[in-house]
Amino acid sequence: MTTSYAADGRRGDCKRSRPGRARTDVHCMELSILIPTHGRPEKLGACIAALARQTMDPGDFEVIVGIDGPDRGEAEATARAAGGRIRPRVEALPKRGPAATRNGMLELARGRFILLLNDDVVPDADCAAAHVRAQAAPARSDRPAMVLGSAPWRVHENDTLFDALVRETSLIFFYDRMTEDEDPERDWGFRHAWTLNLSAPTAALRAVGGFCESLRDACYEDLEMAWRVQRELWLPVLHRPEAIVTHDHRVTPDEYMERERRLGRSAWDLATVNPGCAQDVFRRDVASDAELEDARRYIDRDRPDAARGEEALRRLAAIPTRVVDSAERGRLLRSVYELHLPMKRRLWRMGLVEGAGVTNGLHATR
Structure with missing residues (x-):
């Protein structure tokens, strides 16, 4: 050790x-x-x-x-x-x-x-x-x-706009x-x-x-x-x-959303194992009581915005890339990327609270 x-x-x-x-x-x-x-x-x-x-x-x-x-x-x-x-x-x-x-x-x-x-x-x-x-x-x-x-x-041959979102933005x-x-x-x-x-x-x-x-x-x-x-x-x-x-x-959209939640859970692990690294990654103490309380508030408050972001991602996954010209695609992807951020942040915070609950024996927010 x-x-x-x-x-x-x-x-x-x-x-x-x-x-x-x-x-x-x-x-x-x-x-x-x-x-x-x-x-x-x-x-x-x-x-x-x-x-x-x-x-x-x-x-x-x-x-x-x-x-x-x-x-x-x-x-x-x-x-x-x-x-x-x-x-x-x-x-x-x-x-x-x-x-x-x-x-x-x-x-x-x-x-x-x-x-x-x-x-x-x-x-x-x-x-x-x-x-x-x-x-x-x-x-x-x-x-x-x-x-x-x-x-x-x-x-892929059956490329979708969600695939393009993954490739062409900072989604991952x-x-x-x-x-x-x-x-x-x-x-x-x-x-x-x-x-x-x-x-x-x-x-x-x-x-x-x-x-x-x-x-x-x-x-x-x-x-x-x-x-x-x-x-x-x-x-x-x-x-x-x-x-x-x-x-x-x-x-897929489901895999992406699960990934964001897993990143939140793993953020708690990182903060536990190497607090200095976690501080530099997230620019704040994600293991603090204040952070966890803020995360719980965010989870409840941003549920409607997160739902809209999820719906937008799922719609992109059903649209072939070929039906949208490149200029319009760029504008659309940037718009959806911004729209989905509340969902991304909410899932990450849900994972963080879950990670803290597992570590501390608490009942995690679902």
């Missing part, structure tokens, strides 16, 4: 890997690609098949797949997709969440740099090489960095804001360190103890890790859009 200290001196218990636990920083290759997975062998297979087609010499990178729980076809899917062109290492690990799974793979990594991928992304052929070029650039010799690649969403990620900035050395901060396509020096991740295993859900565990890397090692988060993966995850 590693004890983490927040900026204000409070303590939170955060189980992490022990720095340097597996081996010293003597590297056999340039890049270790780490992919946590659970119950999605088809998605994983598509990711592995794309990695088998990389322009980078297979001898310069390795692929490690960490199964979060028992093998449910992931090993077979990996071997089939690799086709003998690459030889991924597959590790079935205890079911403890993506943070612990990544730590298990981090201990095994032999590369100078780590590339963290989701199992539902399809890397472009030059993705691995682009990350290595970014990490090994002369400017990085004095200033190592975490490098975020781009992750455009897959466009903030890539739409990042593409407008032309400064390649801009530090986007730890809040943009999304591990669906993120690379970093292996030594840096090991130095801070990897990921916080107390954060068992796939929410904020990546930002919490990046917060420590920035705080302890001063590594910036740089955006390199040429390092591309396609995100093959079609989000």
Whole structure:
């Protein structure tokens, strides 16, 4: 058990890997690609098949797949997709969440740099090489960095306006804001360190103890890790859009709404485990009594506005993108995005209150 200290001196218990636990920083290759997975062998297979087609010499990178729980076809899917062109290492690990799974793979990594991928992304052929070029650039010799690649969403044949809302706004990620900035050395901060396509020096991740295993859900565990890397090692988060993966995850309105509620629950966990990080993420103490009381008031007060936002999202999911021209679509999506914000905030606050109730043994607001 590693004890983490927040900026204000409070303590939170955060189980992490022990720095340097597996081996010293003597590297056999340039890049270790780490992919946590659970119950999605088809998605994983598509990711592995794309990695088998990389322009980078297979001898310069390795692929490690960490199964979060028992093998449910992931090993077979990996071997089939690799086709003998690459030889991924597959590790079935205890079911403890993506943070612990990544730590298990981090201990095994032999590369100078780590590339963290989701199992539902399809890397472009030059993705691995682009990350290595970014990490090994002369400017990085004095200033190592975490490098975020781009992750455009897959466009489906029966594309809807809700799909477009996911792709073209900050509904889930903030890539739409990042593409407008032309400064390649801009530090986007730890809040943009999304591990669906993120690379970093292996030594840096090991130095801070990897990921916080107390954060068992796939929410904020990546930002919490990046917060420590920035705080302890001063590594910036740089955006390199040429390092591309396609995100093959079609989000439905129901899934999106459940995600927002889960983010609220996980916010309570983050505030419990690492209060300093939570303060920097949310710009306030989300675990305070005042915050919880405000959340309860918001839940009751904004029910009608939230219902209108939900209705708007569901309507978008029923409208094909092709029936609206691009100029009109942009205006419509911006309007619906603003309209849905009360719903988004209400769901997050419902999750926060639920998280507090579970932790404190209280009856959570439903």
